[in-house]
Amino acid sequence: MNFSPSFLDEIRARIPVSEVVRRRVPLKKAGREWKGLSPFNPEKTPSFTVNDQKGFYHCFSSGKHGDVFRFLMETEGVSFPEAVERLASIAGLSIPSSSPEQEKREAKRKNLFEVMELATKFFESALQSHGGADARGYLADRGIVADTIREFRIGYAPGDRYALKEYLGKNGVPVGDMVETGLLISGDDIPVSYDRFRDRVIFPIQDQRGRVVAFGGRTMKSDVQPKYLNSPETSLFHKGSTVFNFHRARPAAHAEEAAIVVEGYLDAISVYQAGIKYVVATMGTAFTEEQIETLWKLAPEPVICFDNDSAGRKAADRSIDRILPLLRVGVSFRFAFLPEGKDPDDLIRHGGLAEFAKVLKNPESLWDRMWVRESDRKTVETPDDKASFEKAMFDLIALIGDSRVRQSYKFRARAQLVAFFKALDWGASTHQKKKSFVSRELSVGLGGPLVGIEKILLGTMIHYHDSLLELHIERLVLTELTGELEAFKRDIYRIYREFEDHSPLSFYRQISESYLKIFEDIYGPLVDSPASTPHVKPENIYRRFPLLSLDPPVTFVDRCVNLFFLMLETRELSREIKKIELDPAKANDPREVEIMLNWVRDLHEQRGLIQALDRELADGAKHIRKNYGEPPSPWLSPGIEKAVELSGA
Numbered sequence: 001m002n003f004s005p006s007f008l009d010e011i012r013a014r015i016p017v018s019e020v021v022r023r024r025v026p027l028k029k030a031g032r033e034w035k036g037l038s039p040f041n042p043e044k045t046p047s048f049t050v051n052d053q054k055g056f057y058h059c060f061s062s063g064k065h066g067d068v069f070r071f072l073m074e075t076e077g078v079s080f081p082e083a084v085e086r087l088a089s090i091a092g093l094s095i096p097s098s099s100p101e102q103e104k105r106e107a108k109r110k111n112l113f114e115v116m117e118l119a120t121k122f123f124e125s126a127l128q129s130h131g132g133a134d135a136r137g138y139l140a141d142r143g144i145v146a147d148t149i150r151e152f153r154i155g156y157a158p159g160d161r162y163a164l165k166e167y168l169g170k171n172g173v174p175v176g177d178m179v180e181t182g183l184l185i186s187g188d189d190i191p192v193s194y195d196r197f198r199d200r201v202i203f204p205i206q207d208q209r210g211r212v213v214a215f216g217g218r219t220m221k222s223d224v225q226p227k228y229l230n231s232p233e234t235s236l237f238h239k240g241s242t243v244f245n246f247h248r249a250r251p252a253a254h255a256e257e258a259a260i261v262v263e264g265y266l267d268a269i270s271v272y273q274a275g276i277k278y279v280v281a282t283m284g285t286a287f288t289e290e291q292i293e294t295l296w297k298l299a300p301e302p303v304i305c306f307d308n309d310s311a312g313r314k315a316a317d318r319s320i321d322r323i324l325p326l327l328r329v330g331v332s333f334r335f336a337f338l339p340e341g342k343d344p345d346d347l348i349r350h351g352g353l354a355e356f357a358k359v360l361k362n363p364e365s366l367w368d369r370m371w372v373r374e375s376d377r378k379t380v381e382t383p384d385d386k387a388s389f390e391k392a393m394f395d396l397i398a399l400i401g402d403s404r405v406r407q408s409y410k411f412r413a414r415a416q417l418v419a420f421f422k423a424l425d426w427g428a429s430t431h432q433k434k435k436s437f438v439s440r441e442l443s444v445g446l447g448g449p450l451v452g453i454e455k456i457l458l459g460t461m462i463h464y465h466d467s468l469l470e471l472h473i474e475r476l477v478l479t480e481l482t483g484e485l486e487a488f489k490r491d492i493y494r495i496y497r498e499f500e501d502h503s504p505l506s507f508y509r510q511i512s513e514s515y516l517k518i519f520e521d522i523y524g525p526l527v528d529s530p531a532s533t534p535h536v537k538p539e540n541i542y543r544r545f546p547l548l549s550l551d552p553p554v555t556f557v558d559r560c561v562n563l564f565f566l567m568l569e570t571r572e573l574s575r576e577i578k579k580i581e582l583d584p585a586k587a588n589d590p591r592e593v594e595i596m597l598n599w600v601r602d603l604h605e606q607r608g609l610i611q612a613l614d615r616e617l618a619d620g621a622k623h624i625r626k627n628y629g630e631p632p633s634p635w636l637s638p639g640i641e642k643a644v645e646l647s648g649a
Helices: 005-014 017-021 068-076 080-091 100-128 130-141 146-152 163-170 175-180 246-256 265-274 289-298 310-326 344-361 366-377 383-397 403-430 437-441 449-463 468-478 484-498 504-510 513-522 539-544 546-550 554-582 590-628 638-644
Strands: 028-030 033-036 048-051 056-059 155-157 184-187 190-195 200-206 212-219 228-230 260-262 279-282 303-306 334-337
Touching: 005 068, 005 080, 017 033, 017 048, 017 056, 017 068, 068 080, 068 246, 100 130, 100 155, 100 163, 100 175, 100 200, 100 212, 130 155, 130 200, 146 265, 163 175, 163 190, 175 184, 175 190, 200 265, 246 279, 246 289, 260 265, 265 279, 265 344, 279 289, 289 310, 303 310, 303 344, 310 334, 310 366, 310 383, 334 344, 334 366, 366 383, 366 403, 383 403, 383 590, 403 590, 437 554, 437 590, 449 468, 449 484, 449 504, 449 513, 449 539, 449 554, 468 484, 468 554, 484 504, 484 513, 504 513, 513 539, 539 546, 546 590, 554 590
Parallel strands: 260 279, 260 303, 303 334
Antiparallel strands: 028 033, 033 048, 048 056, 155 200, 184 190, 200 212, 212 228
């Protein structure tokens, strides 16, 4: 609705700002101004001033500033038209109509509101009559006391099909108005219209100004369906934009900066009666955009408190998709779920307000609810599963309209996905079957599982100098090894480039003297005696990798070498990820976190390959032993059981 500047000025002229402010804030005269404690922030020294001559208030503690309309909007959460209407009423002014048609529509609406008021009084009276005894008993059983019945104007619809219709008719209400307000059921196939609500406890549904716009009826009989019956959509009642108990909850919600959202009006009444005045209920479990915006008028972060059953959780989860496009800086939602099989009414009646307060103590954030929803929907095990889960999270985040909030959620998603995937990988590695190729066929020694793998890799490459060394030399150069083994590897590469003979004896003779002990430890000692041709005996590579003594197919050993490389490359990826995690500057840089997330994806994919290849090689080793005979028993050590911890060393 548009208001002319002259009309707004007339309201300002008739109502001093201090007159409206002092209803909420105690004021003291200070020269030409009034002073008081801020209504926006807790403080001990007054910093809130009101100047009637200039027509504004100013709060130094919060920086908020405005006129009489703004004050109502800031402190009570009303819209601008509502503030104008309320102040016009105080000023004794009528809201001007912009056109004859609009004036006619407003007159019609006013008439319909009067019809709903008459119906409310009828239901209230019926509850207190002899015929309302069962309804009163039902309310007593639900713990609803007389004061609450009066405050919420709870009533009873008699079982007679025409009781309300006849009452309204006697008061001059046309049948057309009864039908238009949804009080009667009518249609072309219904000869005589009749009361919609019959033999039900009646709960008036009011708009944001406290006017009755609809009714909810609750049957008292288990065999009558539906259990709850609401008014249909009318010119007064739009279910998707109505929040039950809004007008009562608003003052408390603004005072506490909190709001609780429950599923049904009886739940809201029970919570309100117990002492939490900032409680409301949605008209149905599926949130609409209008209801979300309305709830944010109450508090910046309302708590959605639904039943902990399948329907309640599904309703909460569905609300996420409606909330995300509207999300912006300063507003959000949190989620709390009641104990299994309990609703707020049950919980409060049997455990008191303290039990309900426990439910509200640590509600889930919107982000946490999103994460739980998506992770519960998916099996997250394989690399494909991880990619699907990651895509689902980022697709949801893409729905957020506010770019700043969207970017913040992206950053949170990247960081949490990294931690989540790493936790899954650790779980997978620690639960890997011990009867694997690595644990059964290799002896890694005491230096750490991957140091042992490094020695086995180097010894295998030297042993297969005429095939695998040439095939994998570049990959070996790019793989970082531990301590002295890195320098030893570089010397092996030097010999490979400088000499044509790549036999173990050639490597032994050309290796730098300082690395001879490493060579012997990795491969074996030199045998140089008159009884035999000089050669290097591969006793240590056979000790660590006994299967090689059976001369397995080179293709099988090549697969083993690939496994060793993957294990070492996985360690390197883990180290790079850790560097970003431990560097505060990088951990808070979205670009670095994006890089880290990509590495985590690569890491998980490689670990999946490692596990699959490890199982394949275990089967291959079993086949080789069966066909070639059992190799010598490997030298076992306490470190062998840790060989499956692929992210170690």
